[in-house]
Amino acid sequence: MTEAHLSERSGTKERGSMKAEVFLPDDYRPAEDEPFMNERQLEYFRRKLLTWKQELLEQSAETIDSLQESARNVPDIADRASEETDRALELRTRDRQRKLVAKIDAALRRIENGEFGYCEVTGEPISLKRLDARPIATMTLEAQERHERREKVHRDD
16 A cells, blocks of 8 residues: 555645644534545544543543552451452453453544555445444454354354
8 A cells, every 4th residue: 555545645735844634623523425534534433532531541540549548457357358359340340441452542543544444354444333333343243243253163162
């Protein structure tokens, strides 16, 4: 793929080393009747991903604060067991959030590389509805279903 094609596909217009700001109305939603992964769609998904990442990072900071506060010595064994269970649940939640932030970062890199919105298996466009619901999606629904069926078969062996 040529550099011009990548730039065109990623929807960015560069002026020197500065990228042009894309105007995006507050009520904008990607539509099927506009060119796939145009500047506005890419900016919409970029902002959606950045907002999601910020929310996760804020929740993560709250989790850390909560864990630090609960790290006190509880004399009652039942209370201590309950607190340890809560702590384990918080840590699992935090680990899931960390993995999700990594997937969001990967999606943001795909936006920059001009690969966002295209299935990593088939190269076909991922539906806008799917991307709106799950902007970290890397496969079309059909490719994802095939992948999950194969995984299930291998698990059942």
